[in-house]
Amino acid sequence: MVPLWFFFAFALLGLIGGGVTLVYCIYVSVKEALSGSLLRRGE
Amino acid sequence: MSASILAAAIQVNKTEAWVTIGLFFVLWVVVGAVLKRFVITEEDQLLAGRNVGDALGIMTVMAAWITTGTILGTSEMAWGFGIVGIIAIMLAGGPSMLLMGIFAPRIQALMPNGRTIGDFFRLRFDKKNYYLFLPMTVIWDIGFLMSLALGAGIVLETLFNIPYHQGVIVTIGVCIVYVALAQMVSVIANDWIQGMLVMLLVVVAMSYVMAKTGISNLFDAAKAKDSALVSFKNGPALLAAGALMMYGIGSVFMDNTWWSRVWAIRRPRRTFVIAGLGWMTIALLSGLSAFVAIYRHIEISQPNQVFPKVMLEFLPTGGALIALLVMYAAIASSVAAILWAVTSLVLVDGYKQFVNPNPSKRRLTTLGAVITVVLGIAVVGLVWNKPLTVQTLLVLFGIVTGAYIFPVTMGLYWRRTNEMGAFLGVAAAVAVGAFVYYGLDRAYLYQAVILSAVVGFVVILAFTLVRPREFDWRALRESRFEDEVPSAGAGEPVARR
Numbered sequence: 322m323v324p325l326w327f328f329f330a331f332a333l334l335g336l337i338g339g340g341v342t343l344v345y346c347i348y349v350s351v352k353e354a355l356s357g358s359l360l361r362r363g364e
Numbered sequence: 365m366s367a368s369i370l371a372a373a374i375q376v377n378k379t380e381a382w383v384t385i386g387l388f389f390v391l392w393v394v395v396g397a398v399l400k401r402f403v404i405t406e407e408d409q410l411l412a413g414r415n416v417g418d419a420l421g422i423m424t425v426m427a428a429w430i431t432t433g434t435i436l437g438t439s440e441m442a443w444g445f446g447i448v449g450i451i452a453i454m455l456a457g458g459p460s461m462l463l464m465g466i467f468a469p470r471i472q473a474l475m476p477n478g479r480t481i482g483d484f485f486r487l488r489f490d491k492k493n494y495y496l497f498l499p500m501t502v503i504w505d506i507g508f509l510m511s512l513a514l515g516a517g518i519v520l521e522t523l524f525n526i527p528y529h530q531g532v533i534v535t536i537g538v539c540i541v542y543v544a545l546a547q548m549v550s551v552i553a554n555d556w557i558q559g560m561l562v563m564l565l566v567v568v569a570m571s572y573v574m575a576k577t578g579i580s581n582l583f584d585a586a587k588a589k590d591s592a593l594v595s596f597k598n599g600p601a602l603l604a605a606g607a608l609m610m611y612g613i614g615s616v617f618m619d620n621t622w623w624s625r626v627w628a629i630r631r632p633r634r635t636f637v638i639a640g641l642g643w644m645t646i647a648l649l650s651g652l653s654a655f656v657a658i659y660r661h662i663e664i665s666q667p668n669q670v671f672p673k674v675m676l677e678f679l680p681t682g683g684a685l686i687a688l689l690v691m692y693a694a695i696a697s698s699v700a701a702i703l704w705a706v707t708s709l710v711l712v713d714g715y716k717q718f719v720n721p722n723p724s725k726r727r728l729t730t731l732g733a734v735i736t737v738v739l740g741i742a743v744v745g746l747v748w749n750k751p752l753t754v755q756t757l758l759v760l761f762g763i764v765t766g767a768y769i770f771p772v773t774m775g776l777y778w779r780r781t782n783e784m785g786a787f788l789g790v791a792a793a794v795a796v797g798a799f800v801y802y803g804l805d806r807a808y809l810y811q812a813v814i815l816s817a818v819v820g821f822v823v824i825l826a827f828t829l830v831r832p833r834e835f836d837w838r839a840l841r842e843s844r845f846e847d848e849v850p851s852a853g854a855g856e857p858v859a860r861r
């Protein structure tokens with residue numbers, strides 16, 4: 322059986338990992354939208 | 365659908381469900397219509413201009429890979445196998461994305477003008493490998509599409525009381541319309557909407573739920589119910605984890621969905637790695653809903669209802685709607701991505717290869733739309749009677765995907781990889797895997813997938829060591845067919861960071 326701390330770390334990995342990824346994606350989306358680099362045609 | 369499943373369906377306002385789907389339809393079609401003007405060259409049509417930024421890149425990779433299996437499948441696996449069940453699904457989807465991220469810069473460097481995975485098999489190996497691979501990948505993709513369409517119909521019926529055939533038609537129909545409009549561009553743009561929605565709802569909802577329950581309470585409740593749920597001593601689940609990882613890696617390596625994104629995205633290594641990590645957190649959080657269900661003693665009559673029932677338990681006013689939004693966005697993003705992956709294969713490796721190497725841009729765009737529509741209608745027809753053969757097909761192709769792991773890996777990195785070895789390696793791997801599953805025992809599915817990958821590796825390695833071939837990597841640089849001339853804007857240098 323895994324110890325409680327492992328399960329705790331596992332669950333936190335999901336929560337923190339998901340939160341960080343979400344925040345990063347929002348940040349990059351806003352940044353690229355403002356700079357007009359979301360989707361450029363080959364140039 | 366059995367009465368017991370229908371009786372257990374989450375009671376959601378049917379009007380609310382249809383309004384939600386209708387709003388999605390309008391939004392995605394508007395996005396497709398607006399972006400249609402972006403599609404000028406063949407590169408725009410097939411690969412969204414080869415210059416997709418990080419934001420759209422991460423979300424298109426993640427959303428295309430998140431299916432109902434990621435959400436419902438992980439919670440179902442966790443309900444049955446506990447923590448190892450979650451890890452098994454994380455391994456099924458995460459490492460494949462991370463590996464594709466590692467391969468991506470090399471694929472871009474070796475094949476700067478690549479368009480489909482067919483280009484790789486045609487140029488790196490030979491015709492027999494190319495002609496063996498094309499039907500394999502198209503049938504695999506159609507089987508995957510069928511499983512998604514079947515899953516969409518069943519999920520919408522069992523969870524939201526939308527009749528099966530209506531669920532299938534609206535799901536495929538919505539995707540057909542917006543894919544046909546701006547093709548790869550609208551797939552990528554709508555993937556962003558769908559991926560962000562899934563990520564936002566799963567992360568926020570599960571954070572709220574776990575703040576209410578407490579993590580240690582979940583552990584104690586699972587331990588009290590069955591200590592195996594919080595243990596790694598679970599042989600069958602560990603075997604499933606190994607086989608699912610092979611299945612996931614192989615299905616990504618042989619699928620044009622991912623290769624086309626490698627060429628479409630500006631910085632594919634970063635985007636695939638972040639998308640892979642993000643995908644794993646979505647699977648992990650969805651799986652934890654099973655522990656919440658155990659802790660709150662939520663009645664689960666069908667294991668695939670764990671996640672929606674937990675949402676409903678904690679968010680009685682909006683829980684069902686959240687589950688519907690997550691499910692529908694997850695299904696649509698994958699359906700659209702695979703629809704376009706198959707369409708572009710048919711366009712490049714079918715029409716341009718065998719019929720007309722130099723069609724006008726207008727003809728290619730029209731043809732892309734027509735193929736998408738025909739393919740979508742065919743998939744609806746194939747799943748109309750809820751065929752059981754889809755499961756069999758996917759089992760068989762689990763063996764096939766395992767067989768293609770090493771031809772792709774060794775073909776990309778080892779100059780001496782022998783094309784006869786690649787061909788016979790795939791053939792031997794499929795034959796051995798099929799024999800183990802169909803010939804020995806149907807219980808040996810996971811063993812068959814793992815064995816298929818191992819046999820493929822051994823045969824290619826043996827042939828290559830005995831008869832090494834000195835491949836000239838420069839042969840991969842020109843992806844076009846002999847009679848083909850570049851379309852306007854195609855093959856020109858693309859600004860990359």
